[in-house]
Amino acid sequence: MKRFLLASAFFAVLLLLWEAAFRAKLWSPVLLPSPWQVASYLKNAALDGTLAKATVITMRRLLIGYFIGLVVGLPLGLLTARWKLFGDTIGTMALGLQTLPSVCWVPLALLWFGQTEAAMLFVVVMGTLWSVVIATETGVRNVPPIYRRAALTMGSKRLHMWFKVILPAALPFIVSGMKQGWAFAWRSLMAAEIFVTILTGFGLGQLLHYGRELSAMDQVIAIMLVIVVIGLLADKIFFSPIERFLHHRWGTSQA
Amino acid sequence: MPRAARLHSSVSEELEVIAPSKLAIENVSKSFQSASGTVLALDRVSLDVAEGEFVCLVGASGCGKSTLLNIIAGLEKPDSGTLRADGKPVTGPGRERLVMFQEPALFPWLDVFGNILFGLKLKPNLTRSDRRDVAKYYLELVGLSRFEHANIHELSGGMKQRVSLARALAPNPRVLLMDEPFAALDALTREQLYGDIQEIWEARRKTIVFVTHNVREAACLGDRVLLFSPHPGRIHEEFPVKLPRPRDINSVDLAAYATRITKALKSLGQTAAG
Numbered sequence: 190m191k192r193f194l195l196a197s198a199f200f201a202v203l204l205l206l207w208e209a210a211f212r213a214k215l216w217s218p219v220l221l222p223s224p225w226q227v228a229s230y231l232k233n234a235a236l237d238g239t240l241a242k243a244t245v246i247t248m249r250r251l252l253i254g255y256f257i258g259l260v261v262g263l264p265l266g267l268l269t270a271r272w273k274l275f276g277d278t279i280g281t282m283a284l285g286l287q288t289l290p291s292v293c294w295v296p297l298a299l300l301w302f303g304q305t306e307a308a309m310l311f312v313v314v315m316g317t318l319w320s321v322v323i324a325t326e327t328g329v330r331n332v333p334p335i336y337r338r339a340a341l342t343m344g345s346k347r348l349h350m351w352f353k354v355i356l357p358a359a360l361p362f363i364v365s366g367m368k369q370g371w372a373f374a375w376r377s378l379m380a381a382e383i384f385v386t387i388l389t390g391f392g393l394g395q396l397l398h399y400g401r402e403l404s405a406m407d408q409v410i411a412i413m414l415v416i417v418v419i420g421l422l423a424d425k426i427f428f429s430p431i432e433r434f435l436h437h438r439w440g441t442s443q444a
Numbered sequence: 445m446p447r448a449a450r451l452h453s454s455v456s457e458e459l460e461v462i463a464p465s466k467l468a469i470e471n472v473s474k475s476f477q478s479a480s481g482t483v484l485a486l487d488r489v490s491l492d493v494a495e496g497e498f499v500c501l502v503g504a505s506g507c508g509k510s511t512l513l514n515i516i517a518g519l520e521k522p523d524s525g526t527l528r529a530d531g532k533p534v535t536g537p538g539r540e541r542l543v544m545f546q547e548p549a550l551f552p553w554l555d556v557f558g559n560i561l562f563g564l565k566l567k568p569n570l571t572r573s574d575r576r577d578v579a580k581y582y583l584e585l586v587g588l589s590r591f592e593h594a595n596i597h598e599l600s601g602g603m604k605q606r607v608s609l610a611r612a613l614a615p616n617p618r619v620l621l622m623d624e625p626f627a628a629l630d631a632l633t634r635e636q637l638y639g640d641i642q643e644i645w646e647a648r649r650k651t652i653v654f655v656t657h658n659v660r661e662a663a664c665l666g667d668r669v670l671l672f673s674p675h676p677g678r679i680h681e682e683f684p685v686k687l688p689r690p691r692d693i694n695s696v697d698l699a700a701y702a703t704r705i706t707k708a709l710k711s712l713g714q715t716a717a718g
Binding site for chain 1 (some may be wrong): 478516517519533537538539541543545546549551552553554555562563566567596597598611615
């Protein structure tokens with residue numbers, strides 16, 4: 190409770206400073222709208238459904254891309270960890286491509302797919318895939334061999350070994366890879382939505398883009414806030430409980 | 445057994461004391477490649493272990509005793525020689541011969557109960573409730589019923605090894621292979637476990653092969669103590685221990701055995717050095 194109050198006070202002070210800067214006319218109101226203007230944009234956008242629609246469109250793109258990234262990335266990570274041939278080829282490629290900031294995929298996607306949904310999906314998948322591959326590979330390689338040996342003597346083999354021993358043992362690595370993949374997917378989707386202007390649906394990135402085109406700073410700041418909140422919520426609702434469980438089971442300290 | 449009587453038939457069948465195995469190891473050799481060349485870990489080692497016998501393998505580290513244990517477990521293949529359990533050649537790992545390792549190889553993603561169930565779930569013809577009853581029985585046997593749902597990291601070193609023991613016993617193997625299981629524990633915990641393991645061995649009738657570098661421990665537990673000589677790994681000498689059970693690690697009679705074995709171990713070190 191004390192921590193909550195402290196955090197609330199901190200954000201209240203930030204808002205006050207913002208309002209003070211607005212009133213002091215330090216910058217043109219076009220460049221720095223007041224918190225109230227941003228709030229009223231949010232209210233209107235929420236009431237007329239713009240915000241909900243954009244959020245749904247964005248989340249759909251994100252989840253589909255993220256899901257594809259996981260479904261392809263997990264088995265690829267297992268393959269690269271298990272067979273040298275895959276490790277030397279796909280593993281090396283994944284390592285290289287993971288260092289590429291995901292926004293760098295946007296020009297290529299635009300040229301290949303044009304201003305389409307496919308272009309955005311491609312960017313999100315590329316953002317997710319490689320970190321999932323690498324985390325899975327690292328996780329599997331770090332499974333202590335003694336777990337395998339113990340399981341072998343108890344009669345575990347092949348699929349049972351993979352699903353009941355190797356994967357659970359690698360879970361902490363895999364989850365941190367999934368979390369990183371999620372962060373990359375989110376960033377790359379925003380980049381893609383800002384650059385890919387299509388008529389099949391306005392996501393949050395597109396709202397941001399048109400806010401800039403119209404010099405509507407209240408819209409720009411409001412949408413940025415929404416993007417921050419969604420990122421936080423995903424972390425709190427989806428990843429935090431999994432991480433808490435892992436810390437509890439493994440006895441690793443909770444940072 | 446009052447507890448077994450309360451359980452229904454398939455469980456009591458599962459908990460029935462089964463015949464321990466007879467092991468026949470003949471001319472087993474194994475070598476490894478290392479940076480300094482080929483190391484002959486085992487050189488034509490032969491060993492017969494009787495049904496229900498408790499055999500301890502002692503020797504300096506690197507004398508091949510753990511390698512032999514892994515070969516009996518089926519985790520490693522010998523370069524030459526044969527290994528038979530109850531007359532049948534051993535071709536790979538199997539739940540007839542379960543291993544208890546030095547580091548607790550317990551699975552951190554499962555709780556205590558889940559760990560004990562792991563091997564049972566791989567055993568055919570057991571219902572869910574059978575498995576739970578059997579797991580509960582062994583948890584009680586090692587005195588950890590209260591910790592059924594504890595996480596592995598919450599247990600002390602001694603408790604972890606008790607859980608490892610329960611996990612290894614649960615699928616009712618004929619042979620129990622123990623690779624320095626108490627080496628990482630403090631003296632007090634160890635002494636307690638010497639008592640427990642003798643009691644459990646009496647109750648469950650297993651053939652046990654126990655690897656250790658602690659001579660006193662070997663004399664306390666084994667019907668026979670086999671002394672290994674290193675480079676190449678061979679069985680150098682055999683010491684039958686004829687003391688009544690349960691044995692106390694601190695008894696004078698036991699100390700006499702330990703002294704004899706230690707002397708032999710030391711002379712081995714000298715010839716190897718010289």
